[in-house]
Amino acid sequence: MMSIYHALGLHMHQPPDNLKLIFDTQNWEAIQIIKCYERVARYAHAYMDVARLHIGFSGILLEQFMDPKVVDRYRNIVDLPRMIEAYRAAKNIEFIGMGYFHPIFPLIPMEDWEEQIRLCTDLINEVFGRRPKGFWPPEMAFSMEMIPIIKKCGYKYVIVDGVHVFPEGKMDIYMPYIASFNGEEIFIIPRDRDLSNAQESGLDPYWFKNEVLHKVTNSPHPNLPRLVTTWTDGENGGWFRNMDEEAGFFGHFFSPYMEGVRRGTMGIEPISISEFLEKYRPKERAEVRTGAWNVGSTSGFDLTLWAGTPAQKMALEEIYQVCWRYFELKRAYPKKRELLQRARRLILASETSCYLFWGDAWLPRIYECLNEASRILDQIKN
Template sequence: MTQQIYHALGLHMHQPPGNLQLLIEENPFEAEQIMRCYERAVRYANLLQDAAALQVGFSGILLEQFLDPEIIEKYAPFINIPDMLDRYGKANNIELIGMGYYHPIFPLIPQRDWQEHLVRGKEIVEKAFGRSPTGFWPPEMAFCMEMIPALVEVGYSYVVVDGVHIKPESGILDIYKPYKATYEGKTIAIIPRERDISNAQESGTDPVWFDREVCQKIAHSPAPDAPRLVTTWSDGENGGWFRQMHEQSGFFGHFFTPFIEMIRNNSTSLRSLKLSDYLQEHPPEEEAFVQTGAWNVGNTSGFDLSQWAGSEAQKQAVETICRVSDRYWKIVDSGNNLSATGQQFLIEAREWILEGETSCFLFWGDDWVPKLYDRTRPAEALLDRVESELLALTH
């Protein structure tokens, strides 16, 4: 083995608002399956800590549910959530990744709403785990260049994007190295996700195939002898592969553990690592442009955002959330002199708007779009009352 290949394995974790409560009430077995996925990741990271590393991202709204005393009590029969969070916080071989608080599709929501999702998303990671994320995972990998200044301002040093969207200055795409991207004078490191192998990670694979596939792809990469970074990323709690209750048949038993054993006994040239460690040793040198896009989900390629804004109903829903957000910001910009009650109404409206930007309400097509309106309607009712008060103040 003449070359060492670095593998950064990422898992994305998210549940929409109120979903853990709904699951435990309506489908306790599925609720247990999902919660055990969250615990399993940190348990195996601890068991294999001498050779294994993971990147794990939790949405803010999922962490909010983890911190809810009622959720903690209802899931206690099979998982001790506070203990689980404590173990994540102490696991030096887990890189905790930041996300938007309510898991929004950033390119589809108003830019003025970005900062609150970013700041609150980072703050709740710090609250839940006692440490701050330096890397960012865009919900649904939906990224655009305009996000860079906002990410840098909040303190992120790198962002993971689907490799197919990267356009290097050289014109030669090499998804096995980091790039840097600059927008309005702000620069951030770009980590390309390896789409093909990530698909296998999501649906099911074995360590021997994985090792051979990675090595074959590296051999045909633009710079096979240079340091190679293979970044694979998938959901960590969706699909039978991750939810398999017989652990030896699922992701961690059938793939992850034997793969780490291969690393331990030097039967693979791959090494597991955290992205921040790789970037410290191999900072990006080449500039690249990242076209707006997401990862491949459902029947979409990710080259557009049609999974979330392809149907007429989805488009109208996006327009509605943008319109309601605009109403909120016009009130804020007016330099209002609201009463304490009016200020409280504005705060409550703001929360409904941000929650309404949850990607799930768009992702699941027309069936879930009404859930977005369940948030915009109370927001608009509150804004009506605030605007009535402002109108009265002018007379």
């Protein structure tokens, strides 16, 4: 009999100040989005016995949840402090780390990697009372060079898009692997892109069950424990934002799926990735090609969605220039701590992936951050 496990993940992010902005300018969209965040914890508690969820929040989104102005704006829609406490109490949620400002790690200065990761990791621990063990690279943009820093920050595994994984043996996305770089190793969890596309756009548990059984049966190692990993945004698209819960992700798919698990009729067991790794420690090795996940019509086989235009490349070059200047001044004027910290936050904020993703409309936000950071750095010499 096949042992099939399912790791279900949801990724959550909003760029700096966006919850306030959309509340004031696109109120109906703001209501839809904030209800997405509330729904997850509620359904986790409703199926505490069988549900296992992996939830990743960017640090800047968590920061907005705790902003008194945001709390006040959304008070009549969702009680945000109560929502946070519900997440904290949901022991069947495994929290996932990422970069604080949701950067495309392979595109930003390596000198910024550790701080982006540690800031997010520490805030997750502070807010939810447990340190994340798994790491989600924003936009699934991963390169092997990231492994030593991710490992240094205390992570045990990284989720990557399965299309970028190249094992030493046969290609099999239903098992974890070991990946290494410069002598540092970490576990790699391949995401099933096809099933994740279905999770993103709409599915029912019976289709999911049949599709998983078909895929696993035809996988290279059907008799080994199978880990099927699906991961999507948790607040984007009409499927997740649908205010009629019975027609959306949780009412139409998740709830009947969990009921089937309770009855023992699904043949699939929800599991946390950490638990799976404890039960079935990976032995096979793999390389991971630099790439990202598929967004819209893009393949994710390169990073041109965020760095393909001359304007995007110029903005990234400016990030590097201001970052290098920051480190030079930090070495020369270490006592100017308050000014350095203010400039540093602006530099890290400029690396927000959304500013690159939305093209010319949002690129000015990068320069707003960097221009203010440069103005502060000018003061350090005075």
